[in-house]
Amino acid sequence: MALVSTKQILEEARKIGYGVGAYNVNNMEQIQAIMAAAKETQSPVIIQASRGALKYSNFTYLGYLMKAAVIENPDIPVAMHLDHGNSLESVVKAINLGFSSVMIDGSLLEDGKTVSTYDYNVKVTRSVVEYAHARGVSVEAEIGTLGGIEDGVGSEKMHLTDPKEAKRFVFETGIDSLAIAIGTSHGAYKFKGSVNLAFNILKEIRLLIDIPIVLHGASSVPKELSDEVNKYGGKISGATGVPISNLQEAIKLGVSKINVDTDGRLAITAAIRKVFMESPEKFDPRDYLGPARTALTSLIVAKMKDFGTSGHAKDYSPISLEDMKKQYVSR
Numbered sequence: 001m002a003l004v005s006t007k008q009i010l011e012e013a014r015k016i017g018y019g020v021g022a023y024n025v026n027n028m029e030q031i032q033a034i035m036a037a038a039k040e041t042q043s044p045v046i047i048q049a050s051r052g053a054l055k056y057s058n059f060t061y062l063g064y065l066m067k068a069a070v071i072e073n074p075d076i077p078v079a080m081h082l083d084h085g086n087s088l089e090s091v092v093k094a095i096n097l098g099f100s101s102v103m104i105d106g107s108l109l110e111d112g113k114t115v116s117t118y119d120y121n122v123k124v125t126r127s128v129v130e131y132a133h134a135r136g137v138s139v140e141a142e143i144g145t146l147g148g149i150e151d152g153v154g155s156e157k158m159h160l161t162d163p164k165e166a167k168r169f170v171f172e173t174g175i176d177s178l179a180i181a182i183g184t185s186h187g188a189y190k191f192k193g194s195v196n197l198a199f200n201i202l203k204e205i206r207l208l209i210d211i212p213i214v215l216h217g218a219s220s221v222p223k224e225l226s227d228e229v230n231k232y233g234g235k236i237s238g239a240t241g242v243p244i245s246n247l248q249e250a251i252k253l254g255v256s257k258i259n260v261d262t263d264g265r266l267a268i269t270a271a272i273r274k275v276f277m278e279s280p281e282k283f284d285p286r287d288y289l290g291p292a293r294t295a296l297t298s299l300i301v302a303k304m305k306d307f308g309t310s311g312h313a314k315d316y317s318p319i320s321l322e323d324m325k326k327q328y329v330s331r
């Protein structure tokens with residue numbers, strides 16, 4: 001079993017300077033697709049579930065499917081990560097399901113929409129760190145807010161991370177990785193006009209903090225994919241994402257974890273639409289979910305190569321959560 005914490009995956013990535021994608025999952029085909037890509041490219045991988053995804057699948061189903069990914073791929077370091085936990089309660093639920101890593105997003109209140117205060121963020125994050133570390137589970141938190149809404153999470157107001165506040169936050173909470181806001185957004189419509197990421201802020205943060213940095217809302221939304229969706233009857237216009245060259249620049253400047261959800265959704269939708277349009281006589285779900293799975297694998301294989309993750313699955317031996325727990329206690 002190579003279930004590991006995100007802390008280990010990201011710290012190993014930082015040593016060499018590559019990025020690791022964290023790919024959102026809702027169902028079996030997505031999980032299988034991502035794991036097939038990880039196996040093909042020999043990449044460590046973070047599979048992450050949002051609260052919305054866990055609710056959709058009634059928690060247990062998705063939890064067990066993610067565990068199956070770990071069991072089926074003993075040679076691949078896999079982290080099971082909760083995306084945008086909103087309270088200690090949501091984190092406890094994920095850890096009870098076997099997650100090795102959690103995010104607590106205290107930049108927003110529990111409703112996942114209202115921007116919170118710094119003090120609230122510190123308080124909720126500290127309570128999660130205490131609970132998670134006692135179980136060997138690593139914690140990601142966020143400071144600053146992204147634009148856009150996805151899975152019901154997001155204030156739509158963008159508030160770029162203040163580097164000095166980030167430094168204080170890391171010190172006061174003891175988190176393992178920090179999600180920052182430098183201009184990315186959740187969803188498929190990230191930029192009106194040209195892409196504009198605040199690399200100067202990223203550079204400043206990197207100088208001030210010494211833990212892995214996370215970029216949310218980092219799908220590239222390639223035009224070929226939205227064109228493909230539209231070609232088969234979809235209606236997506238004006239969608240823009242973060243070009244891969246910007247992500248590679250961000251990795252060079254110290255970003256270790258890159259969250260990708262939208263691109264996977266587009267790849268799946270394009271593949272399913274294609275089958276429906278070209279073969280309207282088909283009605284076996286495997287006839288369209290199968291091609292969707294294949295399309296997603298190709299997308300993730302490309303990401304793993306672009307982020308530099310490929311080939312690093314066997315660089316290190318996995319640290320069990322039990323051993324992580326000891327490391328945290330002795331700190």
Ligand SMILES: [Zn+2]
Pocket residue numbers: 084186216217259
């Ligand atoms: Zn996010």
